[in-house]
Each structure stands twice: as structure tokens, then as C-alpha cells.
Amino acid sequence: MLIIPAIDIRGGNCVMLTQGKLEEETIYSKDPVFIAKMFQSNGAKRIHIIDLDGAFIGIPQNLSVLAKIRDAVSVDLEFGGGIRKMETIDKIVDMGINKIIMGTIAFFNPEIVREATAKYGNKIMIAIDVWDGKIAIGGWKEKTQNDALEFARNMKDMGVEEIITTDIKKDGMMEGANIDGIKRLCKSGLSVIASGGVSTLDDVKKICALEGSGVAGLIIGKAIYNDSIKLEEAIRVAQEFLRGTASH
Secondary structure: OEEEEEEEEEOOEEEEEEOOEEEEEEEEEOOHHHHHHHHHHOOOOEEEEEEHHHHHHOOOOOHHHHHHHHHHOOOEEEEEOOOOOHHHHHHHHHOOOOEEEEOHHHHHOHHHHHHHHHHHHHHEEEEEEEEOOEEEEOOOOEEEEEEHHHHHHHHHHOOOOEEEEEEOOOOOOOOOOOHHHHHHHHOOOOEEEEEOOOOOHHHHHHHHOOHHHOEEEEEEOHHHHOOOOOHHHHHHHHHHHHHHHHHO
16 A cells, blocks of 8 residues: 655645635745655655646646656656647656656546557556546646546546546545545546545545555655644555454
8 A cells, every 4th residue: 555645736835725715725835846855765655746837727837846756766757737648658768767647637638558568568547537437637727527437438548547536525624544445436447546635644544544445555644744743644544444354
């Protein structure tokens, strides 16, 4: 079970939004590279990086920051935000990024997902952002009537192996994760990374309990930045929880 800390970049800064709203932005650091190094030293094996400017504009805007992070740490990096073209995917893979997150484009042009997975296999991840069981796109600005589970199954047909699901209502709210929503997307048969609302070590345990259903990791953002969860403690709790279940 991967505990994946999040770095959201906007204007070169490390920020957090509440429910994806730009007017609900908090700047946590002007040095995302420092934050990445800190996460690595605290035991992270993978870091989740989102280019918020890219997500809203439709073209990554912070690749220079991403390159600096890649140079500074040796852990796996997953990156998304405005990735809409194969050339962009090629460029980011060439930078040494381990996982490429596709979101909005997968909704409008599933064939590019098929092309990307044919070329890069499990390096390609799909972000499925959910509001009341339906997909939201375009940096969460637009809510659709498309069912998230049905979409996840379509992505599996395109060759995708791993998805990130974020419950937008929960994101940044510090109210706990939507466990039922996560379980539902596990029915897709895909490897699921859970995101949104993780605010206590109890939330970490609840998501770890879904490992047998197909949850491979969880992303923690605001809870780490405001110190309600310490990254190293979350990693320890996950390891202990999974050791405990394995011994029964």
C-alpha cells in the first residue's frame, strides 16, 4: 500500500486548493523541490505532482519545476495537469517521470489513451475525479452526467491498469475519505489509488483495509501540510496494518 504525498503546483509554488477552487488557495511553500526532498527523506516511495495551471489551461505550465524535482529526488514521480497530447506525454516520459496522469483528455478522446498505453503500458494512469458518482473534468470546473465506474471500465478496455480516484466533495475538506465511492471504483478491476479527504490516521487504516479489493495506494495532501497527519506515521500505520492483516 503506497502512501503518496501530494505536491500541487501553481505559479511555481506548492499550494492546496479546497474542492479544486482557485479562490480557495493556500500557498504552503514557494519551493516545491524542497517539499519533494522532504517527502523522500520521510519515507515516501512515490510523489503525486499536479500542475494546477496546466489542468486549468490544458497545457502543462510548470515542467521546469517538475524537471528540478526529478533531478532532486530518486523516488517515483507521478505527474498530471493539462496532458492532452502524445507529444506532451513523450516529453514527460523523456524527463524520467514514472507515471503520467491523463484526465480530461481521456473523457473527450479515449483513443489517445489507447495509443499512450500501447506505447507506454502501465506508465499511463487515468485520473477519475468524481462528484456524486459522476465524472468532473477540466480541472473539476465541469461536472458531467457520465458514471465514474462505467468510465473506469472503458479505460480498462483501453489498456489502462491504474486509476486515481478523487472525491471532489471531500478534497481539502478534512472530513474523511469517501470509502463507498472508492469501493465502487474497485469494481472496475483496475488498481485504484484513492484521493480526497484523507485527514486522520484512521482514514489511512480504512483505506488500507480495501487493499484486498484493489486499492494500491492513497494520496495525502492537505493533512500533511497542516500537520494533522505526519507522512512517516502514515507510512508506518499502513505497514503495521497490512502486516497485521497478513498474520491473521
